[in-house]
Amino acid sequence: MKSYMAKKHEVEQKWLLVDAEGLVLGRLAARVAPILMGKNKPTYTPHVDTGDFVVIVNADKIKVSGKKAEQKEYDSYTRYPGGRKIKSFAEMLANRPEKIIELAVRRMLPKSKLGGQMLKKLKVYRGPEHEHQAQKPEKIELN
Numbered sequence: 701m702k703s704y705m706a707k708k709h710e711v712e713q714k715w716l717l718v719d720a721e722g723l724v725l726g727r728l729a730a731r732v733a734p735i736l737m738g739k740n741k742p743t744y745t746p747h748v749d750t751g752d753f754v755v756i757v758n759a760d761k762i763k764v765s766g767k768k769a770e771q772k773e774y775d776s777y778t779r780y781p782g783g784r785k786i787k788s789f790a791e792m793l794a795n796r797p798e799k800i801i802e803l804a805v806r807r808m809l810p811k812s813k814l815g816g817q818m819l820k821k822l823k824v825y826r827g828p829e830h831e832h833q834a835q836k837p838e839k840i841e842l843n
Contacts, residue, residue, distance in 0.1 A: 704743065704745075705745050705748075706743045706744075706745040706748045706750050707748070708748055708749070711738075711743070711748065711749070711750050713750075713751070713752050713753060713821075714752045714753070714838065715752065715753045715755065715832060715835040715836065715837035715838070716735065716752050716753065716754050716755065716837055716838060716839075716840050717755045717757065717830075717837035717838065717839045717840065718732065718754060718755070718756045718757070718839075718840060718842060719756075719757055719758055719828075719839070720756050720757065720758045720759055720761060720762050720801065721758040721761040722761065722763060723762060723763065723842065724762075724763050724764065724765055725762050725763065725764050725800065725801070725804055726764075726765075726804065727842075728756075728762070728801065728804075728842060729801065729804035729805045729807075729808055730808060731842045732754050732756070732805050732822070732842075733805050733808035733809055735751060735752055735754055736751040736752070736754060736805070736809065736818045736819070736821055736822060737749075737750075737751050737809065737810070737818055738750030738751035738752070739751075747814070749814060749817050749818055749821075751818055751821060752821070753821045753822075753823070753832075753835070753837070754821065754822050754823070755823045755824075755825070755830050755832050755837050756801055756822070756823070756824045756825065757825050757827065757828050757829070757830055758825075758826075758827065758828055759797040759798050759800070759801050759824050759825060759826050760793065760797040760826050760827070762793070762797065762800065762801065764789065768789060769789055769790060770788075770789075770790075771789075772788070772789040773786050773787065773788055773789070774786070774787045774788075774789070774792055774800075774803070797826055798824040798825065798826060801824050802819070802822065802824055805819070805822055806819050
């Protein structure tokens with residue numbers, strides 16, 4: 701029996717809607733990353749992007765467990781002397797809650813060009829409104 705290998709033009713991608721209100725950050729990212737990769741489908745092929753589009757709303761209502769809300773920091777470096785910037789979780793949650801979820805999911809995707817393509821299918825919004833009503837995303841529960 702031959703193995704099935706998906707072709708790029710054969711892949712059918714759906715749009716899914718996830719409400720992040722009250723969900724834990726790491727668990728949300730761990731469930732969204734396989735959907736973006738296509739690992740939840742029987743046609744999964746490692747070298748083809750078989751995943752679905754994911755729209756996440758209410759990013760500002762995300763939770764973290766333990767003392768991460770006070771201790772977690774996000775670090776960036778501009779490659780210039782003195783260019784290291786450190787932001788706390790609370791500061792990021794207040795200013796850019798979308799970036800928190802994008803970073804968590806990005807770090808769970810493959811570190812390759814294909815991983816970059818998968819990340820482009822993730823759409824994160826601060827509040828309950830999003831711009832993708834035309835695609836008719838179906839709401840899913842991540843338990």
